[in-house]
Amino acid sequence: MKRTVYIFAAAMSLALTGCGIYNKYERTAEVPANTYGTDIVDTSKPSLAELSWREFFTDPLLQELIDTALVRNTDLNSARITVEKSEAALRAAKLAYLPSLYFAPSGTLSSFDNSPVSKAYNLPLQLSVDVDVFGSITNKKRASKAVLMQAQAQEEAVRANLISTVAQQYALLLVLDRQLEILTATDSLWNASLETQKSLWENGKSYSTAVNQMESSYLNVKTQLVDTRLNIHQVENTLCRLLAITPQHIRRRRWGNFELPSSFSTGVPAQLLTRRPDVKIADFAMEEAFYNTQEARSAFYPSLTLQGTMGWTNNVGIVMDPGKLLLNAVASLTQPIFARGKLLANLKVNQLTQEDVRNKYVQTVINAGNQVNEAMADYQATQEKDDYYKRQVEVLKGAYTGTHELMDNGKASYLEVLTAQEGLLNAQLSEAMNLYNGAQALIALYIALGGGTK
Numbered sequence: 001m002k003r004t005v006y007i008f009a010a011a012m013s014l015a016l017t018g019c020g021i022y023n024k025y026e027r028t029a030e031v032p033a034n035t036y037g038t039d040i041v042d043t044s045k046p047s048l049a050e051l052s053w054r055e056f057f058t059d060p061l062l063q064e065l066i067d068t069a070l071v072r073n074t075d076l077n078s079a080r081i082t083v084e085k086s087e088a089a090l091r092a093a094k095l096a097y098l099p100s101l102y103f104a105p106s107g108t109l110s111s112f113d114n115s116p117v118s119k120a121y122n123l124p125l126q127l128s129v130d131v132d133v134f135g136s137i138t139n140k141k142r143a144s145k146a147v148l149m150q151a152q153a154q155e156e157a158v159r160a161n162l163i164s165t166v167a168q169q170y171a172l173l174l175v176l177d178r179q180l181e182i183l184t185a186t187d188s189l190w191n192a193s194l195e196t197q198k199s200l201w202e203n204g205k206s207y208s209t210a211v212n213q214m215e216s217s218y219l220n221v222k223t224q225l226v227d228t229r230l231n232i233h234q235v236e237n238t239l240c241r242l243l244a245i246t247p248q249h250i251r252r253r254r255w256g257n258f259e260l261p262s263s264f265s266t267g268v269p270a271q272l273l274t275r276r277p278d279v280k281i282a283d284f285a286m287e288e289a290f291y292n293t294q295e296a297r298s299a300f301y302p303s304l305t306l307q308g309t310m311g312w313t314n315n316v317g318i319v320m321d322p323g324k325l326l327l328n329a330v331a332s333l334t335q336p337i338f339a340r341g342k343l344l345a346n347l348k349v350n351q352l353t354q355e356d357v358r359n360k361y362v363q364t365v366i367n368a369g370n371q372v373n374e375a376m377a378d379y380q381a382t383q384e385k386d387d388y389y390k391r392q393v394e395v396l397k398g399a400y401t402g403t404h405e406l407m408d409n410g411k412a413s414y415l416e417v418l419t420a421q422e423g424l425l426n427a428q429l430s431e432a433m434n435l436y437n438g439a440q441a442l443i444a445l446y447i448a449l450g451g452g453t454k
Helices: 002-019 060-072 074-095 136-202 208-243 269-275 277-298 342-408 414-448
Strands: 100-103 106-110 118-131 303-315 319-334
Touching: 060 074, 060 136, 060 208, 074 136, 118 319, 136 208, 136 277, 136 414, 208 414, 269 277, 269 342, 277 342, 342 414
Parallel strands: none
Antiparallel strands: 100 118, 106 118, 118 303, 303 319
């Protein structure tokens, strides 16, 4: 008899293993080679993503803003709440292995053909246990854990994006401050040029058209000053919204004091799989789909439920007093035979979902590699242009000074001065914006590599 039981148990174990309803998830999607591309992979130094955000952003005023955002930002707090909900769901899934116990008292009053009223009562404790013979509860628990991991990765993604956005808006404020300085200085210089041109006109050495042209350019600088101040105000308000505070002035340093790491590497592409929140979310989505499919398979097998009742009653066919102890135990096995195609349809839907999320995982990795490649290319381009802008500004300063002196001596026209001063202003503004673009690209690279999640 024992031998028969052992053989039956071994056969059942082999059958359950073969159908896979107890198998654990293993990633099967193939990650493309050369995820970053073939031209930017650099492993000579530590990966940029290994730096914490405090090590990456060393400006203390920026750190203060990020700290505030991490505490107050509404989107991040919503992501935290989602994680807590998923944790509660996982706890419930784990407790599904335990029996449910209910206290279900009941009483009846009955009388037939004006007979005396009889009083019956039941004071039972009811116990019910779902036996996880075919893995339904186990797969539900594992799927719930995968959902929790997705929520945690989503919180990391919101956190990284929040840090990135605050830093980029802060850098934009600094470059706008720099442009405001340039425009303010230009305002003074062009006002002097306008006064010189007026003096030449009054002395008959110039024409009124020259004065008008000079004044038009000078007024254009005035309007740029107004626009820049407005842009500063708007960026400050954007930061206040991110920090969930009322509109106010944002304390900040000068652009020259804003520094980002200058020595770094991208690291190897495989690190994306453990650092990028979106890649982790896609991986955990595959895991959830896998266990949902396992659960759909387990629905084809019998479900076993054990129920028991213990209590006190005076109703055992006839009403008697005093009551007696009540004991009852039931075991039920339910085997699906025909469920109008629902079980097959549910399995097919889950299998297709599994295939869909596997494709999305591969695409997510490809997108991540593209983002790293683009951010690195953007950063390298701004670094190359930086020297050109510096030289251009230096050359145009000399040209402006020289043409202005020539105009003062009547040896150059106002058009030459206008061309020189407008060229200098545009070059200075472009140089400042290129510095911001470089900072923005480096921040984007940091986030693309999976930085800012911790």
